[in-house]
Amino acid sequence: MSFKNTFEKYDWDTLEKEIYKVTAKDVEKVLLKEKIKLEDFKTLISPAAKPYIEQMAQRSNAITKKRFGNTIQMYIPMYLSNECQNICTYCGFSMDNGIRRKTLSDAEILKEVEHIKKLGYDHILLVTGEANKTVGVSYIKHAIDLIRSQFSNISIEVQPLDQEDYETLITSGLYAVLVYQETYHKATYKTHHPKGRKSNFDYRLDTPDRLGKAGIHKIGLGALFGLEDWRVDSFYTALHLKYLQKTYWKTKYSISFPRLRPHQGGLAPKVEMTDTDLVQLICAYRLLDEDVELSLSTRESEIFRNHSIHLGITSISAESKTNPGGYSVEPESLEQFEISDERTTEQIKHMIQSQGYEVVWKDWSKSYVNLSST
Numbered sequence: 001m002s003f004k005n006t007f008e009k010y011d012w013d014t015l016e017k018e019i020y021k022v023t024a025k026d027v028e029k030v031l032l033k034e035k036i037k038l039e040d041f042k043t044l045i046s047p048a049a050k051p052y053i054e055q056m057a058q059r060s061n062a063i064t065k066k067r068f069g070n071t072i073q074m075y076i077p078m079y080l081s082n083e084c085q086n087i088c089t090y091c092g093f094s095m096d097n098g099i100r101r102k103t104l105s106d107a108e109i110l111k112e113v114e115h116i117k118k119l120g121y122d123h124i125l126l127v128t129g130e131a132n133k134t135v136g137v138s139y140i141k142h143a144i145d146l147i148r149s150q151f152s153n154i155s156i157e158v159q160p161l162d163q164e165d166y167e168t169l170i171t172s173g174l175y176a177v178l179v180y181q182e183t184y185h186k187a188t189y190k191t192h193h194p195k196g197r198k199s200n201f202d203y204r205l206d207t208p209d210r211l212g213k214a215g216i217h218k219i220g221l222g223a224l225f226g227l228e229d230w231r232v233d234s235f236y237t238a239l240h241l242k243y244l245q246k247t248y249w250k251t252k253y254s255i256s257f258p259r260l261r262p263h264q265g266g267l268a269p270k271v272e273m274t275d276t277d278l279v280q281l282i283c284a285y286r287l288l289d290e291d292v293e294l295s296l297s298t299r300e301s302e303i304f305r306n307h308s309i310h311l312g313i314t315s316i317s318a319e320s321k322t323n324p325g326g327y328s329v330e331p332e333s334l335e336q337f338e339i340s341d342e343r344t345t346e347q348i349k350h351m352i353q354s355q356g357y358e359v360v361w362k363d364w365s366k367s368y369v370n371l372s373s374t
């Protein structure tokens, strides 16, 4: 059994119809409820809920403060490689893009880390493309071993792996894995992932199951907004989240909200998601789930990120570089996508503090693992 069994009980077109036929009355009824369920989430992300965003935002803010306090967690991505054997129509690292490929050596990884540590980070997200010969499990494990002593929290966003591979990496100190389905629309997924291992929709769909079975501490989910209707994709993401929480209840979860950003040979979004839509979605997630971490990257604009911390967002990145060696080794190499918020870590820190929030650099210690097993 895996999420695939649950996924197959739902039909995209039926869900779409259900979401678009919601009325203002339905929304008002849901907003009176104390406990928001998955069915209610459908109502809250509907077009009919748009006039109620302010009400949703206030409730989302109150829940988030009660559960997380006035805190925002900071993390930074470090791209280790832009080599990739997949073709993804929306990505600058796609195999068919004629860019110079680069994978960081040990010395280069340590140089990047030296730069990142000076900025104050203790949570790091390692990112690679999918090239199993050069950046396979042994490369990722080696990179984690190399930097483990310098970070209390190491996450990865790499190709989906087998359960045993995740077990190996967890033993090395891996804390979390982000694996976005991109879109839950099977046919559209195929269009955007025509070649390479990533074209296997089912293997990707069941990746969080393999992570849960491997005993990972945290799984990050999400869809790439722009490929399909964001409302239906978000319903499936929420369905996935609820299934995982029930099945792997010891694991923590986070949701991210990537919207398509410009890149070399760029793809225009099929379905536009406006800033208002994104606010609505963030609030709907928080109303559905008090505990899930909601994360916002530098893909979003300064203004949007400034406001987002009152909406339910609990972690953000800053000063991100989306190219391998982008911090100090090769700042000029090609990025995976252009970031939107280019402020420094220091500027983001002040923005957060000026709004009465505390910046959290570290909320996890490897010693917790030992404590929980005693």
Ligand code: SF4
Binding pocket: 084, 085, 086, 087, 088, 091, 092, 093, 094, 095, 128, 129, 130, 198
């Ligand atoms: S999205 Fe990931 S798998 Fe697809 S081309 Fe880009 S780096 Fe490769």
